[in-house]
Amino acid sequence: MTRNVGGIDKVLRIAVGILLIVLALTGTIGAWGWIGVLPLATGLFNFCPAYKLLGMNTCKLKK
Structure with missing residues (x-):
């Protein structure tokens, strides 16, 4: 599994x-x-499996 969720996307998903x-x-x-x-x-x-299918990535790329 490669990382494809990061930044504000990750924080919003958790929240x-x-x-x-x-x-x-309750x-x-x-x-x-x-x-x-x-x-x-x-x-x-x-x-996120859906991101993988759609070819999306919100992680910052390491150089």
């Missing part, structure tokens, strides 16, 4: 993932909040 999971735990948005596991995982692992 949105945690927010959705917390809302699911019962505010129901079971759909558990979908927050996906952005949380992609943010923590720095890899």
Whole structure:
């Protein structure tokens, strides 16, 4: 797995993932909040399968 998630994209994914999971735990948005596991995982692992399919990369390139 090559890294393809970085910078502000990573921070937003983690924040949105945690927010959705917390809302699911409190019962505010129901079971759909558990979908927050996906952005949380992609943010923590720095890899997004959809980005790979689309050829996208938000990581800074090392020279």
